[in-house]
Amino acid sequence: MGVEERRQQLIGVALELFSRRSPDEVSIDEIASAAGISRPLVYHYFPGKLSLYEAALHRASDELASRFVEPREGPLGARLLRVMGRYFDFVDEHGPGFSALMRGGPAVGSSTTNALVDSVRQAAYVQILSHLGVTDPPARLELVVRSWISLAESTALIWLDGRRIPRAELETQLVHDFAALTAVSAAHDEEMGALLRRVLAEEPADGPFGDLVGRLIALAS
Amino acid sequence: MGVEERRQQLIGVALELFSRRSPDEVSIDEIASAAGISRPLVYHYFPGKLSLYEAALHRASDELASRFVEPREGPLGARLLRVMGRYFDFVDEHGPGFSALMRGGPAVGSSTTNALVDSVRQAAYVQILSHLGVTDPPARLELVVRSWISLAESTALIWLDGRRIPRAELETQLVHDFAALTAVSAAHDEEMGALLRRVLAEEPADGPFGDLVGRLIALAS
Incomplete structure (x- = not known):
């Protein structure tokens, strides 16, 4: 996968998890596992959970506004x-x-x-x-x-x-x-x-x- | 002033300042100056701005609820x-x-x-x-x-x-x-x-x- 494609896939996986449970309860390990990649690779695309949460929220906001x-x-x-x-x-x-x-x-x-x-x-x-x-x-x-x-x-x-x-x-x-x-x-x-x-x-x-x-x-x- | 009396006075001064401007813009120096005490003395009663803000908000919440x-x-x-x-x-x-x-x-x-x-x-x-x-x-x-x-x-x-x-x-x-x-x-x-x-x-x-x-x-x- 290309960088942008991988980022978008991770955002989708994260949004799914952040939607179903309180974001406090979702770990980076869990996101990595759901995306089928390693934890360090998640950090390669997003510096931390907050930036991934914000990216997921950005997508959800666009969707809700639409x-x-x-x-x-x-x-x-x-x-x-x-x-x-x-x-x-x-x-x-x-x-x-x-x-x-x-x-x-x-x-x-x-x-x-x-x-x-x-x-x-x-x-x-x-x-x-x-x-x-x-x-x-x-x-x-x-x-x-x-x-x-x-x-x-x-x-x-x-x-x-x-x-x-x-x-x-x-x-x-x-x-x-x-x-x-x-x-x-x-x-x-x-x-x-x-x-x-x-x-x-x-x-x-x-x-x-x-x-x-x-x-x-x-x-x- | 006794400890509790001084704390209550500081809460009153802080609530006044936090009410009139966004709490982000109010500094501990300003609260100390408005209360007529030194900055270190403020820290003697409250470990930081957040705890003073929370105490002021507690008083305001009681007042609003009433x-x-x-x-x-x-x-x-x-x-x-x-x-x-x-x-x-x-x-x-x-x-x-x-x-x-x-x-x-x-x-x-x-x-x-x-x-x-x-x-x-x-x-x-x-x-x-x-x-x-x-x-x-x-x-x-x-x-x-x-x-x-x-x-x-x-x-x-x-x-x-x-x-x-x-x-x-x-x-x-x-x-x-x-x-x-x-x-x-x-x-x-x-x-x-x-x-x-x-x-x-x-x-x-x-x-x-x-x-x-x-x-x-x-x-x-």
């Missing part, structure tokens, strides 16, 4: 629901590693790892603004979108801790939460009200937002 | 609104230190600091369950309360970054967000529906939850 990409077609609610499905696929595949990273700690909290986590949040934020068709967001819209992204993170982390609520329910619920947080903001601000009306005008009655309205009417009666 | 304590009297909406007022007071007083801590990083992300942050989240969670009169929360209620606490954190962090939205609006909005997230969960689950109805039955029309309903009706019409 899951927010979605064609600009059709109603927003259905787009967000597809994004949430791919988001929970990722969380499901990388559970223990995702938890360890997001909960922080000495082994996983370096300035590089923090920058990678922030880059995924920023990519998600840019994608959602683009779905909303907004290029220069007012402060209240920025707050709703960024705080909803953090709500999706905390919901995923709580889900991973025991998986006591079905995934599909949480995916739908997060789309409903987006509508609810936007509605609360719109209840306080006219510009947000106009944005909400514009989005809802394009929603079909049988989409996720229509579903929420139906459920809330049933709840109130 | 702000979620509120008499079990009157409607829930008004109680949550008072808690949010005290929460934003704290965030306001400790802005740069709060941001640096919650955004993580090498200087502030140790297992001790993570445990302190978690202890505040847990104290807030226990307080809110107690306000709801629930001792054995179902998984969906735990999700709503814990994810709302994380929403309050992210809202506070976004507010600190430029303070572009009035604080009082965000305090009210977070109480409204609590109602909205509970309503979305109730729209998916009968047990949550029963809890929401029980809480709303005790709410006055002029309380924060009544205010939200009025605003949403105005928005829809």
Whole structure:
């Protein structure tokens, strides 16, 4: 294998191990063994576990960010629901590693790892603004979108801790939460009200937002 | 001064400095100077900056946790609104230190600091369950309360970054967000529906939850 090919193979093996258990618990010996090479050869490509962890996290970050990409077609609610499905696929595949990273700690909290986590949040934020068709967001819209992204993170982390609520329910619920947080903001601000009306005008009655309205009417009666 | 008295004084001085600027930027020399003692004397009481930072964070955590304590009297909406007022007071007083801590990083992300942050989240969670009169929360209620606490954190962090939205609006909005997230969960689950109805039955029309309903009706019409 060439140098770059070997590096990429090692990153793949490491990502697999760092995803399935807390990175604290994964040793270089184990990575070497899973890759079928010697421990010194691992150090030939990566100076230490942290640099290999950061490279694996880089690949995972790119992959997670790409899951927010979605064609600009059709109603927003259905787009967000597809994004949430791919988001929970990722969380499901990388559970223990995702938890360890997001909960922080000495082994996983370096300035590089923090920058990678922030880059995924920023990519998600840019994608959602683009779905909303907004290029220069007012402060209240920025707050709703960024705080909803953090709500999706905390919901995923709580889900991973025991998986006591079905995934599909949480995916739908997060789309409903987006509508609810936007509605609360719109209840306080006219510009947000106009944005909400514009989005809802394009929603079909049988989409996720229509579903929420139906459920809330049933709840109130 | 006695040993314990001097330690407490140093913690107070350090907390003040760690609150006003990112802890990375605060030196032991500066803390010594602000306390009016020599640098070696600081090291006599604390082995290094990290241990002094952790002691200051311990005090700040106790203080923040205490702000979620509120008499079990009157409607829930008004109680949550008072808690949010005290929460934003704290965030306001400790802005740069709060941001640096919650955004993580090498200087502030140790297992001790993570445990302190978690202890505040847990104290807030226990307080809110107690306000709801629930001792054995179902998984969906735990999700709503814990994810709302994380929403309050992210809202506070976004507010600190430029303070572009009035604080009082965000305090009210977070109480409204609590109602909205509970309503979305109730729209998916009968047990949550029963809890929401029980809480709303005790709410006055002029309380924060009544205010939200009025605003949403105005928005829809």
